[in-house]
Amino acid sequence: MADFNVNLRGVGSVSVIDVKGYLDAHTAPDLENVFNKLLDQKQFKVVVNFNDLKYISSAGLGVFMAYVETMRENQGDIKFSNMKENVYNIFDLLGFPILYEFYKDENEAIHKFIP
Numbered sequence: 603m604a605d606f607n608v609n610l611r612g613v614g615s616v617s618v619i620d621v622k623g624y625l626d627a628h629t630a631p632d633l634e635n636v637f638n639k640l641l642d643q644k645q646f647k648v649v650v651n652f653n654d655l656k657y658i659s660s661a662g663l664g665v666f667m668a669y670v671e672t673m674r675e676n677q678g679d680i681k682f683s684n685m686k687e688n689v690y691n692i693f694d695l696l697g698f699p700i701l702y703e704f705y706k707d708e709n710e711a712i713h714k715f716i717p
Contacts, residue, residue, distance in 0.1 A: 605624055606623040606625060613649075614712070617649070618651055623655065624657045625658045625661075626662060630662050644676070647715045649682075649715075650666075650680060650682050651683050651684050652683065652685040655685075657689070663698070666702070670701070678715075680702065681704075681705060681711040682703070684705075684707065690704065
């Protein structure tokens, strides 16, 4: 089984999801569980820190597509940070930079939620 770890932490009113390893069809349900937990807690402002992510498949990308509309409908969003170039290239190839905001630094992404 592919190595994957997901960690959820709060930074003020923003939830930060740290993803590590390989996000694919086998590990995507772990990330879905975190998003479902956030919805249950009515936490809609999310930054996903990709610093330790090595690989993402289309199934992993699908998780973000499945939840972004709900987050935005509730005055939140999903923002991405700390993405390595090889992972960003996959997002870029599929047009994600048009739909999502990407930041080099987690703190920069968090501050975009603060008015």
